[in-house]
Every structure is written in structure tokens, then in C-alpha cells.
Amino acid sequence: MMSMLTGKTVLVTGGGRGVGRAIALAAAEAGANVAVNDLGVSLQGDSTGDSPAHEVVKEIEAMGGKAIALTDSVGNWDAAHSMIETTVKTFGSIDAVINNAGNLRDVIFHKMTEDDFDAVINVHLKGTFNMSRAAAPFFKEQAGGAFLHMTSTSGLIGNFGQANYCAAKLGIVGMSKAIALDMQRFGVRSNAVAPFAWTRMVSSIPNETPEQKKRVEGLMKLVPERLAPFAVAMVSDQAKHVTGQVFGVRNNEIYLFSQSRPIRTAHSGEGWTPETVIDRVLPMFENDFYPLHKSGDVFTWDPV
Template sequence: MNSQQENLLQGKVALVTGAGRGIGRSIALALAAAGAKVVVNDLGVSLDGDATGETPADSVVKEIQELGGQALADTHSVADFAQAQAMIDGACQHFGRLDIVVNNAGNLRDVIFHRMSEEEFDAVILVHLKGTFNISRAAAPKFKEQGSGAFIHMTSTSGLIGNFGQANYCAAKLGIVGLSKAIALDMQRFGVRSNAIAPFAWTRMVSSIPDETPEQKRRVEGLKKLIPEKIAPFVVALASDSAKDISGQVFGVRNNEIYLFSQPRPVRTAHTSEGWTPESIIERVFPMFENDFYPLHRSGDVFTWDPV
């Protein structure tokens, strides 16, 4: 390990949810390489939430320890408020403090909207959005008390831009952006920051995408070029004290590209001194705004170039 890299997070304690595989694993390893003590949380379940009998959290802990780092395995569920509290309490009891929370745990239930069941919608909201709230809410008093802390949440271009067959996932991931901004605003005075990252990577989550048609095959081949380990350096940098003044932002990482995303602001206005009627809105406002309406893009329509 590079000595400068080892010192970047020296003395910090980090929690990474969903850290047994993919992006979460690479983030946990990178945080440890930067000097942080890491709580590796993973339920060890399949994409749809079924138990697999595996203990991926233990495997990642072993990897960190073999590299000379300190780590603790955790198998609590982010989807349960009490278990989230137990996760945070366990981290603080074991390592004495908590400085960084990376909300990475996720699941998928991809179904086209008019066929999506309530269970399929609720299951994804529960893990992604409610899970992010549960963990963040449990950590917030600890961060407030010590006057510092960094929340890093995983959003997605599926939520920021759109995607087919993912109404549950899109809603959850855009909800996380709003939650991150609210945390940033509410906790700014306590020295606590909150940011969101849209990671581009080939993981178990996206490996479930169908590849039956030629178009789908091309899309999948492009996604396979996206390397999970490329997300980790940005997470380490954002978690460091060098980023202590960065909060309420939405970033993206796509291999060697880093993005700062825009946030909703008015792009056109229409005003009348007489007040609007439905008829005058139809006659004047819709035509005025038409050129600035956003097309129904999905993520792949916006990010059309090969990852570098």
C-alpha cells in the first residue's frame, strides 16, 4: 500500500452496507487500504432477497485482515429499523466511533410497470430507500455528537434519467437523492455532510438484465466494460477530510470518468398579470415550454459512448 494512501483515512471508522460483493466489496477494501477500520455489512442473499448460505462479509473481512487492516463482519438487515440501529451500535462498540457511512445495499425486482405487484414495489423501496434512511437515521446522533461524519449514498441513472421495467428501482434511487439533500441541509450545522453517487459498474445487480435481442446484447456487452473497482477511489476521496466542505451533491463514476450531475431548477417561466385559466395555459404556456421539455430518455440514451 502507498503510505500516503494509507494515511488518507487513518483513524476513521467506516460502515459499508452490501459490502460482500461487487461495488461494496471494492469500496470496503479501498477504505481499508486508505487506513480506515471497516464494518463490512452483507446479508449474504440472492438478488431477490433469498438466503444463499454464503457469508461474503466474512470473506471480505478476511481479505482486509490479510492486507493488514482491521474489519468487522455484520449480517444485520438494512431494511429493518431496529437491525440498522444494532448495526451502528455494534460498529461503535467494536471500534469506538463511526465516521463514514456508505449506503450501498440493494436488490432488484425488474418488472414492467403495468405488471408490477405491490410486493415487487415495496421490496425494492424497503431495501434501497427505507434502508438508506434506517442506517442514516441510526448513525445521525453519533455524527451529531462528535460534530463530524460523512454519508455517501448510492443512487442510479435509472432514477436520475430513467429506465424500462424499473419503476420501483427508479423511484427508490431518485428518492435517495432527495433524502441525501435533506440530510445535508438538516445536519450541515453539526459538521455532517451527505452526498450521492451514481455508480456505473457490471455487478450482480445489472447481470440480471435480459440479453435476448440484438439491442439487449449490445447493451449488456457495453455494461460488462464497467469495472466495479473504479468506483472506490472516488468514495475514498469523498469520505476524506479533504472533502469536508462538499455536501448535497450528486456525482457519477463511470470507469475513468467522474460526473457532477445537475439538480432540478426552473428552466423556463410563464407569467400573466391576469392570472391563468386552463384555456390560456393550453394556448400560451404549453407551446412556450415545448422546446424545453425533456424527452423520455433512459440512461443508455444519454450515456451513448464507450466507457474509458
Template sequence: MSKLLAGKVALITGGGRGVGRGIALALAAAGASVVVNDLGAGLDGSPEAERPALDVIPAIEALGGRAVADGGSVADWAAAQAMVRAAVDAFGRIDIVVNNAGILRDAIFHRMTEQEFDDVVSVHLKGCFNVSRAAAPYFKEQGGGSFVHMTSTSGLIGNVGQANYSAAKLGIAALSKSIAIDMQKFGVRSNAVAPFAWTRMVDSIPNETAEQKRRVDSLKKLLPERVAPFVVALCADAASDVTGQVFGVRNNEIHLFSQPRPIRNAHRGEGWTPESVIDTALPMLRPAFYALDRSGDIFTWDPV
């Protein structure tokens, strides 16, 4: 890999395992100095004795790179401020933030607890805000920077038993777009990426029926490290015109996702009554209604 990010400093959250680890190593291979953040929590956010961020540092150093570990929680405002300062203290600046940290607490909606909802939104959506907001003044001051936020087709399309996760991930796409709009005048860009990868985050998918087994076998072909090259490219100066977009990376496939726009219109000069909505507007709009698709209903082909 060429040194596309030579002289730059990156912070990756959730960088100790899976997709995050692959991105951390790729950032370093491209020449960036890296702060590898990972709380070392279980999938449900429960504490673990492991410190996976520390395990990534020797791998980065073996590539000839520089890195430091951080164990703070992205859900905590002060910890997010501290991890950004760690980058500046260790390497003198910060140029890249990759918001990758996440947890799962899946439950069918009518059984989901308030705590399960709050915990997932706190880590994913609030965590993206906390870390991005901590880096924003540095990006503004230096006149540039790149945010990459991990979204998911669970939010962009839909999935079963993930109302908390889906809400957070769709919120991340909107947050990314808002950051892009607000900070474009400072040369700061912000994009969202939906990674397709077999990691701990998807290892809990049901695997009982023949159809479920077939889907899991297909998902196991999705390699976490295939996401990293695209993220590195987004952070490079050569992609300085790319902002406010939502992408997907699925092994060797790169997708650009649509963003909500009006697709059909109904107008009535004299205004609407409930009856005319039922009799006229809904029949006009109904042909363009979306089905209750899940991610697997849209991405039906095997990854290659």
C-alpha cells in the first residue's frame, strides 16, 4: 500500500477487533499514526478483562508504524475528549476520525427494554457525536479533516429484532450528513460506510433453519479486512471532494446508497380531507410504497 496518509494522525474507535482492527492496520500501513481505541467490552457492552487495543499496537509497530492505545468509552463525553487529546499529545495533531465502536442488544421490539434501547443508542449514535464533536475544533482550526462513521443496512434498509441498533445506525447516516454540511466551509468532510463483514457483531444471527444456515454460510464469506482499503481511500487527500455520502463495502463490491428524496407526489388544489386522502392520495402513492424489506432481502447474491 502506498503512503497515502503519510504525516496524518488517525483515531479509530472499536479498533481492537474485526473491522476496526483491519482499519487500524490499514491506516498505519498507509502512513498514518494511529490511536487505537477499544473499551474491551462484550457484544452487549459488559466489561471484559481483555484490552484488545493493546494487542493491535505491536502489529502496527511491526509494519513500521506508530500507535498508542486508548481504553475509553465513546459513550462518555469526557472519555471522548480524552481520546482526541491523546492523539494530539502523542502525535501533535489529528486528521482522521473513524467511528467504529459498537455493541448489540437485540430484541424483538415489543420485548425490548428501555435500557437495551438506551445502551445501544448511547454507544453508536451518541458515541459518534461525542468523538466527532471532540475532534471538530481541531479540524476547524487546521482547515481540514475526515470523519468516517460506520452505519449499517440494518438502519438503511431494516432488520428483525434491531430497533435500537437500526435507529442508531440510520441516525449515524443523518449525523454524518449534518456534519458534512456544517463543516464543509472548513474543508472538513464526513461520510458514512455500511460494512458487510462476519464479525462478533453478526455472530449472534440465528442459525437453526436451512435458510438461516445458508444465509450464515454466505455471511461468513464477508471478510472484515476488505472494508479497510475503502476507508483509507476516503481519508486520503485525493478524496477531498467526497463528503456527505453513504457507502457500503461488501468484499469486492462498493455500493453508493441513495438518500431519501420525494419519489411520488399527490396534489389537490382544494386541499385534502381524510376521505379524499383515502380515495385519491393513497391510491396515487401506493404503487411506490416500499415493502417491509430486510437487509437480506435486498442483498440476495453471494459475496465475491
């Protein structure tokens, strides 16, 4: 991995802590110039007035790498364009954008406010759009580039109290696929990955009941650094043939997720009525209905 990104410039959003920090350091170790974006906010997205991006830059420089800190919000269109432009002016190019910035406003749906919803959508979904859209013209001009977007099993499968987060993370999957389709002719690729890692975001999970304690114990085994090699590989030239895919990384396990396709079909030559839908279609399909699983109901085994 030491020279896989030599001569490349990689921008990592949310790069000051957790998964983002691990990716930023790994990209630098692999030879990339790294733009580390981190606004410096609380878990809920409120400003703390201090960005950890500068500390990550110091770590990269201490290992002999080159890096800059970008402390603007990905949720702001103008700021996103400014950060991409600053990166290009500093290093001469932009070759990969890793959209990792995020926040949480976990609230049960019937109590979720508009602000709870908008705040999460703005950082995850809108932020991913802003940064990707700002980089797209540069990727098009140079006939190449890589996007890697963070999704989540909360969106792919489901979770309690996260309607805002689930919507954003599943929306990112759709956006990633659309980018892959639109930009393929320019040699640009776009993929999504669901990281499993014990970070500041998942550390907010309740830890009170025996079931919750068991879940948290399992999550604490998931270290952010395990995702970094995958991220470096995916934005390297060696993976330039891979686009439009959805992956997962859980410690030493790497997954390729399925994408929505029809699994059952019902046909009626004379068309349907509400009554025949009830009488014929639903009984035909019931054995294949998906249960209301949460992410933890699907990934039940211990991480390895």
C-alpha cells in the first residue's frame, strides 16, 4: 500500500476523527497529498470552535507527507467549491473525494423535528452532493477521478430512531449509482461503502439494558483503522474498473451488498382491482416479504 497513491491528491471529509482520520493517514502513507476536512463540531453538528483537522495534518507532516486542513462545512455549496478549489491550487490536482463527514440526531420518528431531519440530511446527503459536484468538473477535465461515499447498514437494512440518518444514507447509495452512470464516460467512478467501526457517532448508542450492553461490547471491537486499506484501494488506479457498487467493511470482513432487483412477479391479463391485489398478489408475495430487521439482526456474528 506504500506507493499506491503516489502523485495523487485525496480529499477526506470528516477527516479529523475516527474513520476519516484513519483514511487520511492511510492515504498519506500510500503516497497521496491529503486535504483533511473537518468542521470541528459536536456529534449533533454544533460548532465546537476547534477543528481536529489541523492535528491530522501535523501527523501526516510528521511522517513526511503533505496535507492541508479545510475547516468549512460540506453542507454549504459555496464552501464545498472553495475547498475543492483550494485543494487544486495547493497540490495541482484533485484525484479522489472520500465523503465521510457526518452527524447524528437520533430521535424516534413521531418525535423527530424538522431541524433534526434537516441537520442530518444537510451534512450526509447534501454534503456528499456538494463535495462531489464541486469535484466533478475537475474529474471530467482530467478524464479520471474516484468518489467513495459512506453509506450505512442503517440505510441499507434499517435501525430504530434514525429516520433522518437512514434516509440520508440510503439516498447516498442512489446518488453514488447516479454519479457512476453519469460520469462513466469521463473515466470517473463512484462507489459506496458501509463502515462498521466504533467511532464517536456510534458511541452515542444507549448502553443501559443487557441487550444494549451486549451490542455495544460487539461494536467496541470494530476499529476505524480496518476500513482504511479498503478506502485506499478503492480510490487507486488499480480499482479504476470498479464503479456503481456498494460495499461493507467490518474489521477483517469485506462485503459486496446486493442492489434492488425484482424477486417476484404477478401478472393479470385483465389488469388488477383492489380486491384481486388483496386476494392474489399479497398471498403470492408474503413468503418473500422482508421482515422489519435492524442492522444488528442481520449482522449477528462477532467481528473477526
